[in-house]
Amino acid sequence: MIITTSTAGRCPTCGAATVSVDDAEPWCAGCEWNLDAYDRQRRAPEFGWAWVDRWSHRLGYRLTRRQFTHLAGRPLGTGGRSAAAMVTAGVSVLLIGAVLALAVTGVWLIVAFPFPNVAVLLGVALLGLAVALRPRFGRLDPELEVLSADRAPELFALVDEVAAAIGTPRPQVIGVNGDLNAYATAVGLRRRRVLCLGLPWWGALSPPERVALLGHELGHFGNGDPRRMVLTQPAFTMLGSAADLVRPVDTVAGGGIIEMIGEALGKAFQWMLSRLLFGVHLVLVAVALRDSQRAEYLADEMSARVAGIDAATSLLDTALGHESVALAVRREMRAGHGPGRWRSAVAESRAAAGGRLSLLRQLSVREESSLFSSHPPSGLRRRMLAERPRHDPLVVLTEERAARIDAELAKEYEQIRRAVAWSG
Numbered sequence: 001m002i003i004t005t006s007t008a009g010r011c012p013t014c015g016a017a018t019v020s021v022d023d024a025e026p027w028c029a030g031c032e033w034n035l036d037a038y039d040r041q042r043r044a045p046e047f048g049w050a051w052v053d054r055w056s057h058r059l060g061y062r063l064t065r066r067q068f069t070h071l072a073g074r075p076l077g078t079g080g081r082s083a084a085a086m087v088t089a090g091v092s093v094l095l096i097g098a099v100l101a102l103a104v105t106g107v108w109l110i111v112a113f114p115f116p117n118v119a120v121l122l123g124v125a126l127l128g129l130a131v132a133l134r135p136r137f138g139r140l141d142p143e144l145e146v147l148s149a150d151r152a153p154e155l156f157a158l159v160d161e162v163a164a165a166i167g168t169p170r171p172q173v174i175g176v177n178g179d180l181n182a183y184a185t186a187v188g189l190r191r192r193r194v195l196c197l198g199l200p201w202w203g204a205l206s207p208p209e210r211v212a213l214l215g216h217e218l219g220h221f222g223n224g225d226p227r228r229m230v231l232t233q234p235a236f237t238m239l240g241s242a243a244d245l246v247r248p249v250d251t252v253a254g255g256g257i258i259e260m261i262g263e264a265l266g267k268a269f270q271w272m273l274s275r276l277l278f279g280v281h282l283v284l285v286a287v288a289l290r291d292s293q294r295a296e297y298l299a300d301e302m303s304a305r306v307a308g309i310d311a312a313t314s315l316l317d318t319a320l321g322h323e324s325v326a327l328a329v330r331r332e333m334r335a336g337h338g339p340g341r342w343r344s345a346v347a348e349s350r351a352a353a354g355g356r357l358s359l360l361r362q363l364s365v366r367e368e369s370s371l372f373s374s375h376p377p378s379g380l381r382r383r384m385l386a387e388r389p390r391h392d393p394l395v396v397l398t399e400e401r402a403a404r405i406d407a408e409l410a411k412e413y414e415q416i417r418r419a420v421a422w423s424g
């Protein structure tokens with residue numbers, strides 16, 4: 001990536017020279033003129049029609065900035081309930097009610113009439129529909145390598161310490177996988193709390209960043225995050241499954257012209273119904289994700305509270321350089337090295353980024369703003385923390401203790417290292 005500070009371009013608002021990273025549309029680093037530009041070359045299409053994509057980007061950008069301003073002005077630790085949260089919960093209740101009504105009507109049609117009767121068929125169909133549309137609450141990822149407290153006592157103790165420090169419940173399942181990522185989620189109707197640490201990511205972070213990561217992820221168990229709450233699941237999933245259900249599928253043709261016309265009409269109707277349901281699904285997801293972005297800011301706050309602002313912002317910067325982290329870790333894995341070397345490689349690539357970093361943060365506000373993103377742009381998340389009052393970290397992870405945790409996970413690290421070294 002190359003910084004081009006183009007002298008040809010001048011900001012029409014403040015007169016400063018515009019900046020650009022790589023081949024991005026130039027913007028003004030001072031007043032952020034043109035930061036909201038829709039950069040078609042660098043953006044994956046969301047809908048596939050240029051004008052709709054441009055419109056959805058503008059709307060996503062505007063809503064994201066507005067939410068930032070709103071949350072940045074509030075006192076620390078208060079997230080409030082947003083209108084988006086209320087809509088999401090309300091729609092979920094309606095959807096659950098509709099599925100229940102389908103099921104009840106189905107059962108009634110089956111039992112209400114003497115047996116050989118068309119009503120029975122309709123009843124079975126409705127019941128089947130209710131089952132297909134039932135709310136889904138997720139389950140444990142089968143790829144997750146679940147750890148036990150005797151296998152990794154030091155890691156479990158650290159997780160407990162962080163949970164106690166920020167006052168959130170501890171996870172009931174802790175596991176690892178081979179992703180360059182980490183997540184906290186809740187599965188099943190009883191919402192079992194799961195913490196997953198992707199080992200390439202965990203291994204690449206410095207000890208303070210690891211505490212920040214735990215603070216962020218565990219923070220999700222305590223901040224009313226809609227993506228993890230049982231009441232809001234239907235809003236995220238049900239209409240999507242309904243759209244899938246009515247999407248026309250190709251059947252084997254083998255009839256006369258009348259049948260073909262009938263089939264074509266049926267398909268057209270199904271297609272329209274499917275698009276309509278999917279459209280409503282998208283609107284609902286976009287609304288629900290507003291509240292999910294709010295939850296991310298709150299989780300960042302937990303992260304800063306337990307690990308300190310420097311560690312929390314450093315974690316966000318590392319995440320911003322996700323691609324170069326991936327390259328560095330993979331290179332070291334292939335060379336047969338463990339997490340110690342991944343970390344120094346990541347630190348080196350971070351140092352090499354130098355002054356580019358602040359431009360990348362700013363650019364992320366353009367490139368990561370979306371109606372369909374569960375996370376706010378890294379640049380705004382970082383800005384939100386940087387404006388908060390500073391304080392000492394509540395939990396400090398020493399190099400020695402971090403090394404002991406890595407030693408506990410040596411077997412899992414090695415498995416993942418081999419899997420990556422052998423792939424492609």
Ligand SMILES: [Zn+2]
Nearest residue numbers: 011014028031
């Ligand atoms: Zn300017």
Ligand SMILES: [Zn+2]
Nearest residue numbers: 216220296299
């Ligand atoms: Zn998060």
